[in-house]
Amino acid sequence: MDTPDAELRGVRKQYPGGARGVRDVSLRVERGEFFSLLGPSGCGKSTTLRILAGLEEPTAGEVLIRGESMARRPAHRRPTNLVFQRLALFPHLTVAENVAFGPRLRRGSRSETAATVAEMLELVGLSGLEKRYPAQLSGGQQQRVAIARALANRPAVLLLDEPLGSLDLKLRVQMQRALKHIQQESGTTFLYVTHDQVEALTMSDRMAVMNEGLIEQVGDPATLYRAPTTRFAATFLGDTNLFEGTHRDQVLDCAGIAVRVPGPGRFASVRPERVSVAAQLGDGYPNRFTGRLEEVVFQGASIRYQVRLPSGVAVTAERRDEATPALAVGTEVETGWPVDAAVMLDH
Amino acid sequence: MSRPTSEAPRAPADARSGPEQPTGSPPRPALSARLAASMRRHRTGYLLAAPTLVVIIAVFVGAMLTLLEYSFHRYPPGGGDIAGTLATWQAFLTGGYHWHVVWQTVEVGVLATVITALVGFPTAFALSRIKRPGWRYAGLFVVFAPLLTSVISRTYGWELILGDTGVLNWLLVAVGLGPARILYAQTSVIVALVHILLPFMVFPVMSSLGQLDGALDEAAGDLGAGAWRRFRTVTLPLTLPGLIAGAELVFALSISSFATPSLLGGGRVQVLATDIYNDVQNVDWPLAAVSSYVLLALAAVALVLFTVLQRRAGHAAQGGVTAQAAEPRGARGWIGWLVLVDVFVLAPLVVIVIESFSSVSYGAWPPPGLSTKWYGNLLHQPGLGSAVLLSLEIAVASTVIATVIGTLTATSLVRHAPPGRRLIESLTLSPTVVPKVAFGFAGFVYLHRIGLFGGPVGLVAAHVVIVLPFVVIVVTSALQHADDTLDAAARDLGAGPVRAFRLATLPQIRPALIAAALFAFVISFDEVDTTIFLLAPDQNTLPVWMYVYMQKYQDPTLAALSTILIGAALVLAGAVAVLLARAGVFAGLTGTGAKPRRRDLDTGKRTTDPHDADQHADDQHDAASQRQAASQ
Structure with a gap:
């Protein structure tokens, strides 16, 4: 060079x-x-x-x-x-x-x-x-x-x-x-x-x-x-869902939930746009959790959802406006993401 | 977090020291080495301040120490000189006469301060309430213009007004109340001092009022306070810092004033300043030295008292949070007050001009006839020409020197801030604390001792010491407001430090430099109190020549001279106003600082400008963002 x-x-x-x-x-x-x-x-x-x-x-x-x-x-x-x-x-x-x-x-x-x-x-x-x-x-x-x-x-x-x-x-x-x-x-x-x-x-x-x-x-x-x-x-670069826990066998054990992850690491970072949310999710979501829809924020091109899981962890999802049917705040929803959505970090 | 923070101490055994670990931190060097390193690092800062420090220490500190030493001498009645004795101090402190003089000095100071405050505070208030800019500038000009006329001229004007056959007695007789004896007593001294010192009260109060957050007055009104209550609970407490600063200045200047009590007191008003002069005339230098230090002590005590007061009023100096300008509200009552003050301010000057055309040689009012013979008479005055010349020489030399070394010092203080800057600053400003009569006498003794008495060097050096603090104050404030990123930008673009200062900083502080130089020139040209001690018997400066003449003669020759000086001052003031207005064009353009400022000089060029689209778009964005800001 x-x-x-x-x-x-x-x-x-x-x-x-x-x-x-x-x-x-x-x-x-x-x-x-x-x-x-x-x-x-x-x-x-x-x-x-x-x-x-x-x-x-x-x-x-x-x-x-x-x-x-x-x-x-x-x-x-x-x-x-x-x-x-x-x-x-x-x-x-x-x-x-x-x-x-x-x-x-x-x-x-x-x-x-x-x-x-x-x-x-x-x-x-x-x-x-x-x-x-x-x-x-x-x-x-x-x-x-x-x-x-x-x-x-x-x-x-x-x-x-x-x-x-x-x-x-x-x-x-x-x-x-x-x-x-x-x-x-x-x-x-x-x-x-x-x-x-x-x-x-x-x-x-x-x-x-x-x-x-x-x-x-x-x-x-x-x-x-x-x-x-x-x-x-x-x-710092964009929003993310950050899960911290102990890694064992492709699973991150994190505050009461088990997140399937692609590799070892202490943290799993999952971008909100990789997270899906629906009243009932289809197949193909190895990470799939049920929680209460806490907040819906209209942002123009996209909508932001915040789902509170029973364990207390909050998951943020961001979906294109037309991609998701209307969901009401306070209802029970499902949220999930593919394994490869997570980026593993050590520190 | 697994990454160690830099604060975390680490065992030296840890070989895998992270990148944030200082690479092999050396043992702390010895004090002398650190001092030398600090000197090297701050060399520019010290070098810039050096000329000022040399002048202040070699001239001012040297003179004051010599004076202190002299106060421990005693001249016994039979002749001789005893050194190292407390006898003179003892004589001063146990003599009833001296305590009487100290008391009278304080009395003159307190009376002058109180009356100046009573006249000056409403005047500042009225000036800030005038809506029309034209009237406002006229009012300001009338209050401040007398500063440009000589103290001796103004004192002379009051002699003409207050004399036995003067304007005031003529009026009193006309209404059947007179005549009364006013001149040559404390009253006349106080009146003249109030007149001379009024601007020093008006200016700080006005600047305090200018900083007053207009929203506070509105808030008080909204909460139900009437006009008087708003004034008493909001305006007055918040302008107290200005009032105290003004009182401090007026008190310091009045207790140390020499020419006015000497000329208008007629020997009956004995203050420390006149006593010092008399003791020197009677060749009792040790006594004059003690009196000088007592006067200095008085000034120092007053300074401490006012500083304590100022600190108590300090919360007011913080101002409000909205920085809204106070709404000027016109009121007829204020105009009436300003007219009265203007009459008071202008009366001595007007009377001088009229008297200069009098046909008789004594101060009669109204002049029985007109003549221009006093102007002709000026041409035959021995020593007047050389006095004017010497005054000009000293003023030009000391202005140039003080402006140059004062600007260097201000640059050092603001831009380099070397360790010990507080000490440098205090030393530089210390001459303002010392009464000028005391410094004058100190200079007299000192120059005698080092063998420079009577030469131009000593005179110029003393004047540099006197005007230097004003230059440093004005230029320091200008530099603090100047944008130093412009200097960095010039260096980044390839200018060395000196050139960067000349190309980027100098244009920003040019108006302040002009003001500082003018200030220095006027102060030096008009200086009496110090200069009178430093002149050899065959030497005179213009104001000292006038002082001496006024002591000896009563005829209107001085009126003619003063009229010429007033005219010259007006021309000078006009020229400077034009100059500053022109410089102000640039000052007004300094909008590239915090926020890009709107340009509005080119609205007519819209259609021919290829950048309209861009600019127009910018305008709309700005308007939109302003609306947004306003609605929040």
């Missing part, structure tokens, strides 16, 4: 006073990849990004960009650029001047800089707005300027720190598509930090799930969703 565009080896960051930082992160981001770091707030993902950008100094570990060590190299001499969470557009500069900020510092010729600015604004779809000030732009346009400004330096890796956090849902979806498009068009490696699992799943080529300063799992979105290897990865 080629030299990765960005590589972290055993990076740690401890803050004085014991504030949460990064405990140990090793990571490879390949050339041209859209890589996401996903995790809850405070898990160390933004710190990891700032360490790559050179805005924070790691306590230990090594940062390499295109195989070159970044030790003691300050932010302004690194081939990385950052799209800030709060954008940090210069309010006193126009759109064009914001984008030209980096190229000018690199002492490009005037015509070169102008060409870069034009190209970048074209790329993000803002041609024609060169003379505006940031405050004269909409939220979505400001995002695009921030991206164009960071790309204008032609970084080896573009770092993005939850740049869409301040946008409302619909605009965010729109910008997600635009970002993916820009990334493919420019062929730049993107390292994207987010706490939004949907964002990470839809945009990434590969992603890492982070928790408490550690990487839990790295992989492509489908693998991470379908085959999580830790309890945290399973519960």
